[in-house]
Amino acid sequence: MAQATRSERLNAAAGQQVQRVRDFVDDTEPAALVVVTIIALSLLAAFVGFLAVSNLTALPFALFVAATGYGWVRHQEETALVLTLTMTVSTLLILGLIIVFIFRESVPVLWYESVTVLGVRVPGLRMFIQPNWDAVAPPIRYSMVPMIHGTVMVTLVATAVAGPLGVAAALFLSEIAPAIVREFVKPGVEILAGIPSIVYGFIGFTILSPWASDQFRTTGQGSYLFVGIVVGLMALPTVVSVAEDALSSVPESMKSGSLAVGTTDWQTMTSITLPAAFSGVSAAVLLGVGRAIGETMAATVMLRGVPRLTEPLVNVFYGQETLTSLIARNYGEADGLQMDALFVAGVILFITVLVISIGAQYIEWRMRSKLGGEA
Amino acid sequence: MAGATRSPLVEGDTTVTDAVAGATVGLSAMLFALAIAALFERVNLTGTVAGLSTVTLLGGLLIGLGVAVSVFGLGSWFGYVETDPDASAGLIAGLGAAVPWFVVGGGVASQTLGFGTVGGVVGGLFVGGLTFAATAVPREDVGSTVPLGALLVLVGAVFLTGTIGPAWIWNLGWEQQASITAEFLVPTATLFCSLYGGWAAAKAYGRFGARGRHMGAYVLIYVNALSIVAFLFILIAFVVVQGISGLLNGAQVGAGVGPQVFGVVELPVYVPFVMNGVALLNDFQGVLPAIVGTIWLVVGAVLFAVPLGVGAAVFLTEYAERGRFTQIVEVSTNGLWSTPSIVFGLFGFAFLIPRFGNRKSLLAGMLTLGFMLLPLVLITSREAMIAVPDEYRDASAALGVPKWQTIRSVVLPAALPGVVTGVILGVGRIAGETAPILLTMAGGTFVPGGQTVDVIGGFEFTAAPPFVANPELLQATSALPYQLYALITAGVGLGSNVTDPDGFRWATALVLLVVVLSFYAIGIGARYYFRQRLRHE
Numbered sequence: 025m026a027q028a029t030r031s032e033r034l035n036a037a038a039g040q041q042v043q044r045v046r047d048f049v050d051d052t053e054p055a056a057l058v059v060v061t062i063i064a065l066s067l068l069a070a071f072v073g074f075l076a077v078s079n080l081t082a083l084p085f086a087l088f089v090a091a092t093g094y095g096w097v098r099h100q101e102e103t104a105l106v107l108t109l110t111m112t113v114s115t116l117l118i119l120g121l122i123i124v125f126i127f128r129e130s131v132p133v134l135w136y137e138s139v140t141v142l143g144v145r146v147p148g149l150r151m152f153i154q155p156n157w158d159a160v161a162p163p164i165r166y167s168m169v170p171m172i173h174g175t176v177m178v179t180l181v182a183t184a185v186a187g188p189l190g191v192a193a194a195l196f197l198s199e200i201a202p203a204i205v206r207e208f209v210k211p212g213v214e215i216l217a218g219i220p221s222i223v224y225g226f227i228g229f230t231i232l233s234p235w236a237s238d239q240f241r242t243t244g245q246g247s248y249l250f251v252g253i254v255v256g257l258m259a260l261p262t263v264v265s266v267a268e269d270a271l272s273s274v275p276e277s278m279k280s281g282s283l284a285v286g287t288t289d290w291q292t293m294t295s296i297t298l299p300a301a302f303s304g305v306s307a308a309v310l311l312g313v314g315r316a317i318g319e320t321m322a323a324t325v326m327l328r329g330v331p332r333l334t335e336p337l338v339n340v341f342y343g344q345e346t347l348t349s350l351i352a353r354n355y356g357e358a359d360g361l362q363m364d365a366l367f368v369a370g371v372i373l374f375i376t377v378l379v380i381s382i383g384a385q386y387i388e389w390r391m392r393s394k395l396g397g398e399a
Numbered sequence: 400m401a402g403a404t405r406s407p408l409v410e411g412d413t414t415v416t417d418a419v420a421g422a423t424v425g426l427s428a429m430l431f432a433l434a435i436a437a438l439f440e441r442v443n444l445t446g447t448v449a450g451l452s453t454v455t456l457l458g459g460l461l462i463g464l465g466v467a468v469s470v471f472g473l474g475s476w477f478g479y480v481e482t483d484p485d486a487s488a489g490l491i492a493g494l495g496a497a498v499p500w501f502v503v504g505g506g507v508a509s510q511t512l513g514f515g516t517v518g519g520v521v522g523g524l525f526v527g528g529l530t531f532a533a534t535a536v537p538r539e540d541v542g543s544t545v546p547l548g549a550l551l552v553l554v555g556a557v558f559l560t561g562t563i564g565p566a567w568i569w570n571l572g573w574e575q576q577a578s579i580t581a582e583f584l585v586p587t588a589t590l591f592c593s594l595y596g597g598w599a600a601a602k603a604y605g606r607f608g609a610r611g612r613h614m615g616a617y618v619l620i621y622v623n624a625l626s627i628v629a630f631l632f633i634l635i636a637f638v639v640v641q642g643i644s645g646l647l648n649g650a651q652v653g654a655g656v657g658p659q660v661f662g663v664v665e666l667p668v669y670v671p672f673v674m675n676g677v678a679l680l681n682d683f684q685g686v687l688p689a690i691v692g693t694i695w696l697v698v699g700a701v702l703f704a705v706p707l708g709v710g711a712a713v714f715l716t717e718y719a720e721r722g723r724f725t726q727i728v729e730v731s732t733n734g735l736w737s738t739p740s741i742v743f744g745l746f747g748f749a750f751l752i753p754r755f756g757n758r759k760s761l762l763a764g765m766l767t768l769g770f771m772l773l774p775l776v777l778i779t780s781r782e783a784m785i786a787v788p789d790e791y792r793d794a795s796a797a798l799g800v801p802k803w804q805t806i807r808s809v810v811l812p813a814a815l816p817g818v819v820t821g822v823i824l825g826v827g828r829i830a831g832e833t834a835p836i837l838l839t840m841a842g843g844t845f846v847p848g849g850q851t852v853d854v855i856g857g858f859e860f861t862a863a864p865p866f867v868a869n870p871e872l873l874q875a876t877s878a879l880p881y882q883l884y885a886l887i888t889a890g891v892g893l894g895s896n897v898t899d900p901d902g903f904r905w906a907t908a909l910v911l912l913v914v915v916l917s918f919y920a921i922g923i924g925a926r927y928y929f930r931q932r933l934r935h936e
């Protein structure tokens with residue numbers, strides 16, 4: 025029953041789309057239609073040519089430019105519509121291309137690292153069940169386990185730093201700070217987001233790493249603890265700005281209602297504002313986690329670059345390698361299977377962060393519909 | 400009548416208690432500052448401060464703070480101090496107090512008494528649970544002060560008796576060797592204790608109850624906000640102090656000292672670090688090629704991403720009906736925004752490089768950064784366009800103006816400030832990105848001035864398709880973030896090229912920071928300007 029209504033609905037939606045296209049064709053002058061068609065087809069041809077690494081790509085592209093120029097002068101309305109539509113589609117296309125290309129590059133090493141389980145060949149499984157990465161001496165193994173461990177350690181420390189500090193700073197900005205203080209602190213947080221990660225990494229590498237190695241009497245430099253702290257500071261602005269948006273989207277009437285019965289500001293925050301914005305605040309922390317997972321340069325210059333697990337696993341005073349730093353450090357000398365293994369690391373990163381991003385958006389969407397604001 | 404005779408007494412009492420509680424908060428602030436100073440070795444642990452050895456001083460202050468906080472709570476309990484406590488300090492305060500006691504209990508059980516890891520966890524849970532009960536069960540004035548005061552006294556006593564002295568060290572006994580030293584433990588423990596002490600003291604200052612909690616929370620939140628701002632300033636100031644000497648190395652001011660620009664004007668300033676490349680015969684080496692490379696990268700990325708992003712935003716807000724399609728685009732744009740920069744780099748490596756002559760090139764770097772910039776432009780432009788009131792559109796439509804005309808002459812101008820601000824902030828972000836250009840553009844550690852990229856002069860026409868070629872775009876050049884990365888990883892090998900490699904690195908970091916932050920300054924300034932103008936209209 026549900027199936028039937030679903031397909032009916034889809035049919036109806038498709039019918040509507042067809043109807044809209046038909047209306048567009050009916051309402052538009054034939055000359056404009058021709059121009060629009062030429063624009064679309066030539067751009068498509070140029071794209072196909074680009075994908076096929078053809079030298080002739082320039083020809084359809086030149087046609088596209090010419091047709092667009094002509095259409096702009098003679099049929100601006102239709103040309104603008106088609107142009108903006110293609111721009112929207114190309115945004116989707118870029119995400120699609122990223123998925124296709126990084127997955128395609130990672131296929132060979134997945135076959136190489138396959139394991140037969142119960143008579144079924146599972147590609148890529150060996151990358152996750154043994155912890156040995158060795159690209160030089162046989163047996164050559166490309167395990168992702170040490171890097172996943174490193175990324176998890178760094179992300180845990182970073183979240184412990186960015187989560188509480190970020191939410192507290194967001195509360196300060198959205199609920200507590202006087203307007204004049206906010207005018208200064210808010211750009212400050214934005215500027216914090218703007219400091220390039222390589223500058224953080226440089227300071228970490230020259231100042232923090234030697235200091236930490238001395239403080240904890242470790243052999244050599246580089247520890248997950250301090251990479252995590254630095255990455256947490258870098259993720260902080262993301263948490264602050266998203267959480268602040270969530271907190272200030274709580275309707276003023278709810279807060280005033282609470283204040284009117286004589287609560288303190290802090291009571292209103294803990295019993296009204298924070299619970300109402302809870303999902304938005306957790307989405308902010310999630311996005312911060314996503315930032316921390318993807319942070320590359322600080323980790324690359326501060327870590328040791330030896331892909332192995334720390335002994336014992338909870339030893340945060342040693343930092344070996346994360347998924348991101350593996351790619352940044354090894355792209356130069358890598359080729360063949362090793363390069364493909366770097367793409368596997370990229371795929372893991374991409375999927376993890378995409379899932380986090382979609383999860384955060386779902387949480388935010390639920391919060392907005394719960395608060396009854398505009399969707 | 401009784402009230403009339405009592406009130407001056409109560410008031411006099413109030414000012415004294417206020418002063419005591421306020422002094423306690425001040426004491427914890429002092430401890431906080433001392434702890435930070437000791438952590439960054441501004442204060443030597445083995446040395447002395449004000450005639451006392453540092454550890455002794457810290458211990459004494461901690462005990463003083465702990466005693467003051469506890470006395471305040473007990474005084475309120477016995478009715479010597481006028482307060483307004485709740486029945487319980489609450490579960491959050493209980494958890495907050497239980498965590499440090501869990502650490503203390505666990506440490507003592509596993510290390511001092513030698514019960515091992517399991518014994519440590521059990522001991523920690525026992526002590527932590529006890530603290531939780533002691534905080535949450537009694538009335539708020541006792542619950543929120545005595546357990547924390549006791550913690551402070553304990554930690555202070557440990558420091559004062561020399562159980563943990565300046566030379567104390569605890570080898571964790573792990574296979575990869577690491578130890579916890581007094582240099583780290585003493586300042587960190589003091590830091591957390593001072594925060595706890597300040598929290599409890601602020602609650603007491605607010606006379607417990609709802610107002611006390613308000614004070615306690617506000618103290619912590621203000622400390623947090625202040626620390627973030629202070630961190631930002633220290634970070635920037637540190638880079639400036641370290642880099643300024645390298646940047647101004649050999650700088651001159653005066654008529655005619657600078658290089659010629661546009662073949663006519665001679666600049667009145669000469670800063671070799673930003674006006675030279677690297678050459679054997681140069682007196683002062685510089686990073687000009689990297690600066691020019693960064694500028695071209697940004698220009699290319701903007702030319703690619705801004706039309707695309709703004710166009711897509713126009714379609715989504717003005718033409719498309721809200722539904723599944725716009726939702727998919729929104730979700731994937733946000734996904735694209737959070738995609739790690741190194742993944743963009745991998746994508747550029749796999750997709751663009753084979754299509755641009757199989758080598759790293761400026762063009763590939765531009766497009767990769769453009770892909771990164773696109774979602775940001777799309778999101779901010781869309782927000783700006785949604786914020787344009789529908790009345791504008793309706794008014795224009797009522798005059799019979801076609802849709803695109805309305806967008807072009809009404810919606811886009813009204814949304815322009817938001818779009819511009821978003822683009823500038825986005826540019827600031829990508830200008831400092833290293834990871835994507837690492838895989839797509841790269842370049843050398845030291846780049847001769849002759850290799851400064853000249854995109855405009857590089858265009859040439861060819862007989863074979865694609866008819867237009869620009870070798871400058873198709874070869875690798877340097878960019879500031881990449882150059883800094885290369886300088887860091889090159890390590891000791893720098894000495895032969897530059898007389899002062901460390902100064903050279905810090906100066907590069909400073910130039911990069913200045914370039915990126917000036918984008919931010921412009922962006923934030925533009926937003927401020929547009930908002931002011933909007934308010935006046």
